[in-house]
Amino acid sequence: MADLDVTPDVTARPLGDPLVVLSHVNKHFGDLHVLKDIDLTVHRGEVVVVIGPSGSGKSTLCRTINRLETIDSGTIRIDGTELPEEGKALARLRADVGMVFQSFNLFAHKSVLENVTLGPTKVKGMSRADARTKATSLLERVGVGNQADKLPAQLSGGQQQRVAIARALAMDPQVMLFDEPTSALDPEMINEVLDVMVSLAREGMTMIVVTHEMGFARRAAHRVVFMDGGQIVEEADPETFFTAPRSDRARDFLSKILTH
Amino acid sequence: MTDDSFTDDSFTDDSKGEPVHQGYLDDVSTAFADYDVLGAFWVNIQLTVYAGLIALVLGTVLAVMRISPVPSLRWAGTTYVTLLRNTPLTIIIVGCVLGLWGQLGVSLGTGFQQNFFRLAVLGLAVYHAAFVCEALRSGVNTVPTGQAEAARAIGLNFGQVAGLVILPQAFRGAVAPLGNVLIALVKNSTVAAAGSVAEASVLMKEMIENRPDIILTIFVVFALGFVVLVVPIGLATTSLSRRLAVAR
Ligand SMILES: Nc1ncnc2c1ncn2[C@@H]1O[C@H](COP(=O)(O)OP(=O)(O)O)[C@@H](O)[C@H]1O
Ligand SMILES: [Mg+2]
Numbered sequence: 001m002a003d004l005d006v007t008p009d010v011t012a013r014p015l016g017d018p019l020v021v022l023s024h025v026n027k028h029f030g031d032l033h034v035l036k037d038i039d040l041t042v043h044r045g046e047v048v049v050v051i052g053p054s055g056s057g058k059s060t061l062c063r064t065i066n067r068l069e070t071i072d073s074g075t076i077r078i079d080g081t082e083l084p085e086e087g088k089a090l091a092r093l094r095a096d097v098g099m100v101f102q103s104f105n106l107f108a109h110k111s112v113l114e115n116v117t118l119g120p121t122k123v124k125g126m127s128r129a130d131a132r133t134k135a136t137s138l139l140e141r142v143g144v145g146n147q148a149d150k151l152p153a154q155l156s157g158g159q160q161q162r163v164a165i166a167r168a169l170a171m172d173p174q175v176m177l178f179d180e181p182t183s184a185l186d187p188e189m190i191n192e193v194l195d196v197m198v199s200l201a202r203e204g205m206t207m208i209v210v211t212h213e214m215g216f217a218r219r220a221a222h223r224v225v226f227m228d229g230g231q232i233v234e235e236a237d238p239e240t241f242f243t244a245p246r247s248d249r250a251r252d253f254l255s256k257i258l259t260h
Numbered sequence: 261m262t263d264d265s266f267t268d269d270s271f272t273d274d275s276k277g278e279p280v281h282q283g284y285l286d287d288v289s290t291a292f293a294d295y296d297v298l299g300a301f302w303v304n305i306q307l308t309v310y311a312g313l314i315a316l317v318l319g320t321v322l323a324v325m326r327i328s329p330v331p332s333l334r335w336a337g338t339t340y341v342t343l344l345r346n347t348p349l350t351i352i353i354v355g356c357v358l359g360l361w362g363q364l365g366v367s368l369g370t371g372f373q374q375n376f377f378r379l380a381v382l383g384l385a386v387y388h389a390a391f392v393c394e395a396l397r398s399g400v401n402t403v404p405t406g407q408a409e410a411a412r413a414i415g416l417n418f419g420q421v422a423g424l425v426i427l428p429q430a431f432r433g434a435v436a437p438l439g440n441v442l443i444a445l446v447k448n449s450t451v452a453a454a455g456s457v458a459e460a461s462v463l464m465k466e467m468i469e470n471r472p473d474i475i476l477t478i479f480v481v482f483a484l485g486f487v488v489l490v491v492p493i494g495l496a497t498t499s500l501s502r503r504l505a506v507a508r
Binding site for chain 1: 411428508
């Protein structure tokens with residue numbers, strides 16, 4: 001666990017209208033029922049931490065929200081609009097939903113700067129010069145401004161993940177999804193990524209974050225959602241969830257991650 | 261060297277009225293002076309370059325079809341590769357020349373030579389495109405799925421994901437297998453003989469028929485000619501594939 005200051009400074013801010021709304025979402029992989037009747041509403045400016053044992057469906061949940069995975073039934077709305085099928089509308093929606101992966105997934109053949117300018121120039125039709133300016137300031141903001149011309153493989157994991165965050169931010173998303181953004185990192189690099197995420201939360205970004213970093217949850221999250229076996233078992237504010245979980249499954253899970 | 265190899269069959273250089281009997285080396289040098297060996301190899305090089313370029317484009321299109329989300333495109337790509345890869349090249353070349361031109365009257369140029377040459381290029385290209393496609397697919401397999409997902413996640417459409425993210429990395433991961441296809445193409449260019457294109461193997465056969473006394477030398481010279489063409493390709497692709505490898 002990263003050692004973060006735990007003052008809940010973000011959570012005092014009032015929340016906006018519903019931005020991401022999942023209702024009765026079901027998803028199967030063959031016979032496996034991975035998402036079971038999921039209902040989840042995330043408000044504008046809200047930071048939701050999703051936590052739960054491996055295989056409980058957290059990644060799948062994230063991936064359905066920008067339709068990297070399709071769903072079998074139910075609806076997912078972003079800012080009132082239901083997720084489109086394929087085509088232009090879907091591309092536009094994906095630009096509205098930023099995604100950060102556990103394994104960074106930076107484009108390995110492109111420089112750090114090109115990684116960040118690709119989306120704005122190719123999807124939003126921004127001019128190269130404008131995209132460059134924007135990318136440079138985003139890279140500066142996540143603390144890797146001096147690495148712009150390097151290839152991803154030349155960066156540390158923590159730096160790569162911060163570039164990945166800049167790449168997602170370059171599309172001006174309405175909501176950011178983080179799927180275990182620090183689990184692939186060496187311990188000494190976890191905080192540099194979490195710090196960027198905390199500052200994003202402070203600036204009012206709507207965020208859905210799959211993570212087991214309790215420090216981050218306590219410091220930045222409005223709400224913790226506990227998943228197990230494809231279901232949302234329990235939701236609470238971070239302090240309540242970590243100190244007084246209601247369900248046995250959450251208690252059991254917390255005892256495991258606290259003692260390892 | 262002269263072009264009129266049929267008319268000049270004399271085994272001896274009688275300009276100085278010397279006796280018929282000569283040394284083996286003299287035999288060889290007069291024989292090779294009479295035939296345009298370099299010109300014949302030049303035909304193979306041209307067949308390889310033109311067919312290679314067309315096969316590269318067609319093979320890329322096929323590879324994109326095979327990784328596309330559209331089932332009918334995937335099916336068409338797979339069917340093409342299965343059919344072409346499993347048909348003997350000789351049959352494809354003969355099919356192009358005798359079938360397309362002889363039966364259907366398809367002509368790709370003016371004059372027999374140009375027409376046969378182009379039909380042979382077509383046959384070589386459509387055949388090797390199937391192998392280019394497979395080489396590229398092995399390159400696609402070197403690209404982690406996360407690359408395509410990240411590309412989709414920022415809103416790129418399928419064409420952009422393929423063209424900007426997957427294929428550039430796939431080509432760099434497929435340099436070695438693509439080099440193997442090129443090497444096969446150089447050697448297979450001799451099959452154009454089946455389509456009446458006068459390339460190196462045709463000349464070799466002709467020389468052997470006319471000069472049975474130096475068969476072995478003729479054979480070695482032509483074999484070495486192909487080795488000289490092929491070896492640098494192998495060396496170049498090996499070093500290129502190391503230099504272009506995508507660092508991950
Ligand atoms: N593409 C897939 N095909 C089949 N099963 C999958 C696929 N992706 C995930 N799963 C299965 O779905 C379940 C939930 O996976 P996931 O959402 O990755 O869980 P988590 O992120 O909570 O660890 C797991 O049992 C996993 O094996
Ligand atoms: Mg996961």
